[in-house]
Amino acid sequence: xxxxxxxxxxxxxxxxxxxxxxxxxxxxxxxxxxxxxxxxxxxxxxxxxxxxxxxxxxxxxxxxxxxxxxxxxxxxxx
Numbered sequence: 023x024x025x026x027x028x029x030x031x032x033x034x035x036x037x038x039x040x041x042x043x044x045x046x047x048x049x050x051x052x053x054x055x056x057x058x059x060x061x062x063x064x065x066x067x068x069x070x071x072x073x074x075x076x077x078x079x080x081x082x083x084x085x086x087x088x089x090x091x092x093x094x095x096x097x098x099x100x
Contacts, residue, residue, distance in 0.1 A: 025051050025059060025066040033076055033099035041079065041096035067097050076100055 023031075028047035036042060044063035048056040051063075070076040071087035077098045078085045085091050 023051055025063050026070060029063070029066055029070060029097060030075060030099070033097055036099070038099070041098045043094070043096060064095065067095070070097075074100060 025047050028050040029042070029044070032042045032046050032050065044060060044067055045056065047066070048059040048063040052059040067076060067078055068087040071078045071085075077100055078087060079096050079098065080091060080093060085095065
C-alpha cells in the first residue's frame with residue numbers, strides 16, 4: 023500500500039469531522055520504520071490536498087498545501 027492510499031483509506035474510515043495524523047499512514051505502510059516515512063507522508067498529504075481529496079489542518083485552521091508550514095498537522099477527507 024502506498025502512503026497516498028493509506029492516507030485516503032484511513033481518513034475516509036473516520037467520521038466526516040474527524041482527522042488522522044500523517045504518522046497513522048506512515049505506521050500503516052512502514053511498520054517499525056514508520057518514522058523514516060514521515061516527510062513522505064506529509065508530502066503525500068500535500069499532494070492529496072492539492073487534488074482536493076483531503077484538507078490539512080493545524081490547530082483547527084485549514085492550511086494551504088502550497089504554503090510553508092511547520093509543526094503537527096491533521097488530515098481530513100473531503
